[in-house]
Amino acid sequence: MPNPDTSPTEPKRPTLLSRLLRGTVRIGLTVSVIALAAGAVYLGASELTRRANAVPAPDAAAVTPVSVTPIKQETSFTVDRVFIGQVEPQRSADISFELNGRLDKILVDEGEEVVKGQLLATLDIALLEVEQDRLTASRDAIAAQLAFAEKTVERNTKLIGQGFTSQARLDEAVAQQDELLSRIGELDAALRDVTVRIQKSSIEAPFAGRITSRHVDGGETLQSGEMVLGMVEVLSPQVRIGIPLDVNPSLLSNVEIEIADARYQAKLATLRPDIDPLTRTRTALFDLKNGLDVAFGQTARVHVHDPVESVGTWVPTTALKEGARGQWTLLVADAQKTVRVASVEVLHAEDERVFVRGVFPDGTVLIDKGPQRVTAGQRVTFDTTE
Secondary structure (H helix, E strand, O other): OOOOOOOOOOOOOOOHHHHHHHHHHHHHHHHHHHHHHHHHHHHHHHHHHHHHHHOOOOOOOOOEEEEEEEOOOEEEEEEEEEEEEEEEOOOEEEEEOOOOEEEEEEOOOOOOEEOOOOEEEEEOOHHHHHHHHHHHHHHHHHHHHHHHHHHHHHHHHHHHHHOOOOHHHHHHHHHHHHHHHHHHHHHHHHHHHHHHHHHOOEEEOOOOEEEEEEOOOOOOEEOOOOEEEEEEOOOOOEEEEEEOOOOOHHHHOEEEEEEOOEEEEEEEEEEOOOOOOOOOOEEEEEEEOOOOOOOOOOEEEEEEEEEEEEEEEEEEHHHOEEOHHHOEEEEEEOOOOEEEEEEEEEEEEOOOEEEEEEOOOOOOEEEEEOHHHOOOOOEEEEOOOO
16 A cells, blocks of 8 residues: 555655765856956956057156246335426517507517527617607706806805805805706706616516517507516426325435326425415426427326335236236246135236235246237246247
8 A cells, every 4th residue: 555645746856965076066066167267358458569669659748938027026006107298488578568568669579599699579769769859958957057057156155254245145155056956967867767767668588488479569558567578498308296295205206207208307496385276286396318309388297106015026918827816826837836825915006017925935037028829737847949
């Protein structure tokens, strides 16, 4: 009778030994596959290395040469301050007659150069000459009477000593003599008055210069003080300029003045102590040296070099670049010849250079030309051909 616990369809369970054998086979196969893969990778890498070594290496990239300038720190800089003024003559005169009269001659024209004491114009003095002749004749007549009176006094003096005349006669003769002397004095004064009026009927140049204006032509009847001629002195032109109060007067002793693209040396003649109420400046007058070719009324610019105490360095304008947030930067090269960016503060700017303040480590040099050809972090070499 069959065993009830045994089923004819139930498979046989593998034994422990068979399971171990199958696991060992699988591990061996896996290791073999890995070994084969590693060998293939090694062979591929070796082939790639061989091929890479067979290709020649490319040339190293050339290092960019740059022009550099040593950074020199300075303790101050100079500001060229410019103030505008005008050329004017040192002396000018509005010429007129002191007396009324008819203009007889005017002897100069506009633009003519004259010397000191040169006759410029005259009034008609015919009436004055007539009066002078009359007074002269009257004086001669009185002088003749005075001579007779003096002899009379002399005779009466002798006669009174001899007792032949009275004291009254002598006193009368003396009185007559004194009266004639007074009349001669009066006529002399009148003659001097006529002489002075004749002299003042002509105008002479008060100084050497040039006639700038002519207001009459001749024949006019002029009032005293009426303008006849205008003249200026041309030998020593001056420049009048308003100077702000913050300018040190010691900087004005010797300055450079620009007139019509020409520059002249000038010396301070005077600095007025008062302040112009409109411009709030002090008026300075400068004497031009060798400025005879300038024209009066031309615009003049005085250059005052005002020193400012501040630590910084001068750099070319082309080396300055605008950075972030309104900052200014420079490209510099450090001691290892690597390009760096340096932030700076601009203190003063001129046409071709600026004065900046910044921190520069030792050995740092400025890339002064072509900073756009390099970037921060790039290695460079210094161009020494320039």
